[in-house]
Amino acid sequence: MYDRKTWIVVIACSLLLALNLYYGQKNAAAxxxxxxxxxxxxxxxxxxxGPEEASGELVEQEPxxxxxxxxxxxxxxxxxxxxxxxxxxxxxxxxxxxxKSVVDPERNVTLNAGDSSPVGALADGPDRMETVNxxxxxxxxxxxxxxxxxxxxxxxxxxxxxxxxxxxxxxxxDGSPYLLDLQVELQNPQDAQxxxxxxxxxxxxxxxxxxxxxxxxxxGVLWREDGSFEFIxxxxxxxxxxxxxxxxxxxxxATREEMDYAGVSSQLFxxxxxxxxxxxxxxxxxxxxxxxREGEKEVAGVRAGYVLPAVSLEPGDAPVTLNYRLFMGPKDxxxxxxxxxxxxxxMNYGWFSIFSRFMNFLLVHVHDIVSKVSDKWSWGLAxxxxxxxxxxLMWPLYARSNRTMKRMAKLKPEMDRLKxxxxxxxxxxxxxxxxxYRKYGINPVxxxxxxxxxxxxxFGFYRMLQxxxxxxxxxxxxxxxxSMPDTVGHVFGLPINILPIVMGISSYAQxxxxxxxxxxxxxxxxxxxxxxxxxxxxYNFAAALAxxxxxxxxxxxxxxWLTQRMPEPELKERKGGAGKSFMERMxxxxxxxxxxxxxxxxxxxxxxxxxxxxxxPRTGG
Numbered sequence: 001m002y003d004r005k006t007w008i009v010v011i012a013c014s015l016l017l018a019l020n021l022y023y024g025q026k027n028a029a030a031x032x033x034x035x036x037x038x039x040x041x042x043x044x045x046x047x048x049x050g051p052e053e054a055s056g057e058l059v060e061q062e063p064x065x066x067x068x069x070x071x072x073x074x075x076x077x078x079x080x081x082x083x084x085x086x087x088x089x090x091x092x093x094x095x096x097x098x099x100k101s102v103v104d105p106e107r108n109v110t111l112n113a114g115d116s117s118p119v120g121a122l123a124d125g126p127d128r129m130e131t132v133n134x135x136x137x138x139x140x141x142x143x144x145x146x147x148x149x150x151x152x153x154x155x156x157x158x159x160x161x162x163x164x165x166x167x168x169x170x171x172x173x174d175g176s177p178y179l180l181d182l183q184v185e186l187q188n189p190q191d192a193q194x195x196x197x198x199x200x201x202x203x204x205x206x207x208x209x210x211x212x213x214x215x216x217x218x219x220g221v222l223w224r225e226d227g228s229f230e231f232i233x234x235x236x237x238x239x240x241x242x243x244x245x246x247x248x249x250x251x252x253x254a255t256r257e258e259m260d261y262a263g264v265s266s267q268l269f270x271x272x273x274x275x276x277x278x279x280x281x282x283x284x285x286x287x288x289x290x291x292x293r294e295g296e297k298e299v300a301g302v303r304a305g306y307v308l309p310a311v312s313l314e315p316g317d318a319p320v321t322l323n324y325r326l327f328m329g330p331k332d333x334x335x336x337x338x339x340x341x342x343x344x345x346x347m348n349y350g351w352f353s354i355f356s357r358f359m360n361f362l363l364v365h366v367h368d369i370v371s372k373v374s375d376k377w378s379w380g381l382a383x384x385x386x387x388x389x390x391x392x393l394m395w396p397l398y399a400r401s402n403r404t405m406k407r408m409a410k411l412k413p414e415m416d417r418l419k420x421x422x423x424x425x426x427x428x429x430x431x432x433x434x435x436x437y438r439k440y441g442i443n444p445v446x447x448x449x450x451x452x453x454x455x456x457x458x459f460g461f462y463r464m465l466q467x468x469x470x471x472x473x474x475x476x477x478x479x480x481x482x483s484m485p486d487t488v489g490h491v492f493g494l495p496i497n498i499l500p501i502v503m504g505i506s507s508y509a510q511x512x513x514x515x516x517x518x519x520x521x522x523x524x525x526x527x528x529x530x531x532x533x534x535x536x537x538x539y540n541f542a543a544a545l546a547x548x549x550x551x552x553x554x555x556x557x558x559x560x561w562l563t564q565r566m567p568e569p570e571l572k573e574r575k576g577g578a579g580k581s582f583m584e585r586m587x588x589x590x591x592x593x594x595x596x597x598x599x600x601x602x603x604x605x606x607x608x609x610x611x612x613x614x615x616x617p618r619t620g621g
Contacts, residue, residue: 070133073150075168079177080329089134089152089164090120090204091180094328096269100473102212102481111271111328112206115303119206119271119326120164120182122156123305126251126284129204130156140167160196160313161187169325174338178329182273184322188313196313198320199255202284202305206271206328208264209290209301212484217267217466221252221285221304222346224260226278229345231265234287234300255282255307260342262306263327268469268483270331270346273306276323282307330469333360347467355460362386364470380476383544387551390457395559458534458549465544479543486543497539499546504535506553510560 070087085092099109112119117129134152142148149167156162163185169176188196208219218233232242232252239248259281263272285304292299311320337344349356367382471482478498479486487495538546
């Protein structure tokens with residue numbers, strides 16, 4: 001009974017991993033034309049009136065002829081160049097100075113590149129972006145003449161008067177190289193015919209898409225509501241998918257009472273807009289397909305908007321002021337955690353967040369030490385050192401497991417006799433086997449403990465590496481980029497990745513060195529199939545994960561070699577009248593239930609019921 005269930009679970013897990021590998025490499029069924037989405041706006045749209053003076057007040061002006069070209073302005077930090085455009089009054093692009101493009105290594109990663117609308121543009125519905133060409137009311141500069149802020153004034157097609165003030169944040173703040181402050185003032189003019197509900201409008205969050213076809217994590221829309229982080233991924237076909245059992249949708253819209261922030265993200269970069277104070281709001285999001293390079297398969301991208309609070313502006317009301325902070329930069333865990341207030345959730349580590357955060361903390365600090373000695377291969381060496389440290393901490397657990405397995409191996413003759421004694425009654429054999437374990441004080445689960453203990457560490461490391469922008473572009477030995485598979489060539493269209501192959505060989509060698517025991521078939525089955533499952537899991541993932549697992553395997557081989565030279569543990573009967581184990585009681589209960597069912601099945605006709613005594617008539621009184 002237990003063996004059959006084990007095989008079902010293992011086969012199901014293997015099928016899921018195989019399906020994940022298949023669909024991760026499946027080409028798009030059909031190409032989508034993105035010309036309309038990629039092309040620049042046809043014209044400047046509704047012209048904005050110019051201000052009477054540089055006061056920046058929301059005063060409606062006489063319309064002017066639109067300029068031939070939109071004006072652009074750059075706000076620069078040491079790590080990013082924000083290009084602002086008067087067409088839409090927002091951030092056209094954010095160029096990340098220290099992040100090189102994979103498609104074109106001569107260029108820097110540029111967020112929102114190729115979008116016709118800037119981040120911060122007003123929309124009166126999903127994908128209904130304004131094309132207002134704003135007038136420039138004010139420019140601010142520091143003592144060195146560097147531009148630090150721009151104020152745009154314009155009139156939205158709805159009739160709203162709009163003022164957008166962009167500025168750099170203080171360099172003393174965490175994350176400041178990738179942050180901008182935005183103040184939006186909205187006013188419904190006196191001569192307007194209707195009131196304007198602000199929840200009908202949104203601020204554009206821009207677009208996010210993979211930087212390369214083989215990106216390991218999907219792009220999607222993210223938001224944080226009342227301290228709870230959520231993420232919906234974009235899938236090919238221009239749809240959004242919230243999870244395994246959800247139905248993919250073309251458009252996702254949501255209204256929230258307590259929005260902390262919302263944004264779009266790819267595997268390693270994000271654009272997030274956060275209000276100064278938590279308020280009602282929401283978001284909309286749409287997916288699209290795009291081909292990064294000619295001849296490559298399509299990848300899924302996403303664009304979104306941040307819905308304004310539920311406030312109605314009557315004609316002639318005082319302007320409503322909304323303050324936001326915009327982040328456009330890398331998903332650097334250490335930086336985002338220092339920013340506080342839930343910014344760290346943007347990493348989207350998921351269920352194993354506590355392990356991922358610890359592994360990232362350890363990896364970054366070890367790298368800081370290694371890089372002082374040598375910058376060459378510093379990240380690869382840091383991964384190896386972190387792996388050794390983690391495995392050293394688990395050494396006592398491994399030693400106990402190895403001791404348990406050796407003691408179980410000495411019981412093999414007794415186990416063979418039980419198989420011969422109960423060839424057709426596996427439940428009874430299991431019950432006797434558990435009694436034998438209790439007699440000698442052996443915990444059969446103890447042999448699996450190191451493997452089970454490594455699972456949360458493995459998945460924590462997996463999620464951390466999935467978003468480790470620090471590894472991007474850093475190589476080790478023959479690996480050019482630790483954040484990508486170490487593909488050295490292709491055979492019949494299949495990638496040849498060296499590190500996962502080395503990992504699989506080392507896993508097999510490690511299992512081969514373990515004590516051979518048939519004490520528990522469940523344990524044996526899991527242990528034998530684990531190397532195959534992890535090989536399939538890691539094959540198309542970042543080379544850093546295969547490096548971690550290979551190092552872990554080599555460390556285990558060294559541990560096994562060392563323990564094989566230590567004195568053999570003695571097999572002694574346990575003293576005292578210890579009670580039955582939980583597993584033994586469960587086996588006995590299962591056996592008892594089985595016997596009761598068999599007994600009920602054999603009963604054809606039960607004994608006659610005794611005659612019922614007749615009750616006399618009621619006399620009352």
